[in-house]
Amino acid sequence: MSAAKHKRIGAEAVEEKGWLRAHKWLILRRMSQFSILALFMLGPWFGQWIVKGNLAYSYTLDVLPLTDPYVALQSMAAGHLPETLGLIGLAIVLVFYLLVGGRVYCSWVCPVNIVTDAAGWLRNRIGIKGSSQLGRNTRYWILGMTIVGSAVSGVVLWELINPVSMLHRGLIFGMGMAWTVVLVVFLFDLFVTSRGWCGRLCPVGAFYSLIGRWSPVRVSAPKRTACNDCMDCFEVCPEPQVIRPALKGEGKGIGPVILSPNCTNCGRCIDVCSKDVFTFGMRFNNPVSTAQPAVVRTETN
């Protein structure tokens, strides 16, 4: 056990399953993030206009509008309704994240996730311990403040300083000094608060978590009885509080599905578990007891 403590997160999984399988969802996720970014960059870099706009609103191949519901909500609070295409894009995005989980936006789309993941990884490598006190509910307070503030000020308030849109817009339309804001987020996560930005402050993620409150696609721990308490999933998870009820709920009558809306469906817990405890599944498939191996078979996919 003491030897394992010095091991890197997921080292056991790499030994058991091989490097590729122990990084499967991470690789897929990075591919998703970079392909989405690449689609946006094709226009300004190579003149191939497949996607125009940015994450606030984009128009793909002149047929598919996509509107960020959080920005749209702030604009509506300020007293302005989007035009037809904007509303259609809003509906598409809402339905999509309603199904796959709101915070899929955070882990599979958002460019800041790459920044904060890097900070989290470096924090772990350097071994920076201790975190300043900042509740995970802070983001919901900020979310509420930005909506009320937009209504009061008549300005799309969070967009004045939103690091997410600043980074994405900066990459596509010209960065300017926006990199300083991104750097601040990186340093904040590295030195001040572990997983501070995405896990505690960002109202964009908080908003998307509300959209995905009842989303069917969830991470589940059907083989939780096989858990050997290595803690790797807790270490690697950006929202570790979401795991405990599902993983340790066997005796308390809690099913194996991670139901917290703040699970980002990033799948890193699936990667780093050497016992293959976790898998993607549906929220309905949530039996109270998972002791029987027979149930496990039905859980895969």
Added chain:
Amino acid sequence: MTEKTPKSGAARRQFIFDSAKMVCGMGMLGLGLGLYAKQSKALPALALRPPGALPEDDFLGACIRCGMCVRDCPYNTLELAKPETPVATGTPFFNARNIPCEMCEDIPCIKACPTGALDHSLTDINKAKMGVAVLIDHETCLNFLGLRCDVCYRVCPVIDKAITLDMVPNARTGRHAMFLPTVHSEHCTGCGKCEKSCVLEEAAIRILPPKLAKGELGKHYRLGWDEKSKAGKSLIDESKMVDLPDRVPEGAVLPGHYDPASGQTEAMRGMPGSQAGAIPSLPPGLGGKP
């Protein structure tokens, strides 16, 4: 709710303290953001919004900073404000001296806008009001110096309506004319082509927000000549008007001089002096024709 056990009391206290902490924190953050938002509404005078943009107060609530207008502008006129630009971050603007608006007839920037930030009911680009051209420096404008530069007038897409050349005598030489570029704000769209093409090192004609460029008459002001043309006749009985003869130097001929008391009335208004005749009734003692 009504339990009075010490434990629930402590929990309630903690809950209230935690909430108070958050409310105060959000109050501070919100206040900071709100003040920043208020500042960001102060658009610099030379930053122009795309055609059809709502007034700045509304624009910052409607624009979602997607940059679609920037993408669909065929002339790369527009850009999105970077954090260090003194324009609300991420919102589209242009600087006329860099690249002016070419006033596309189909207005693609408005069509691309997914919100009401650019008013989709604006379909005639000639009705756009991005600003108003102001010939701001009479000391350096070449036409004011007596030359025939005329460039701002020539490039104006609404030539002879938005900018006219008004001829006045050149008092300096005493024998030339000056052709003064004169902006008529009701026709000017604020496209900025005049500012872009001004040949000076610093443009003498600039696009300013209407708020800065325009004066405003008192609401109760009436223009006599407008009222007269509306009524079809003079609103006063000119024959009963008490008017003293105008004193003019001996022998002077004033073109189109209007002086009812001296018998020069409506019919002579606007006529050249020779037709209107010399001053017909001079005060006693000054008489005599030239």
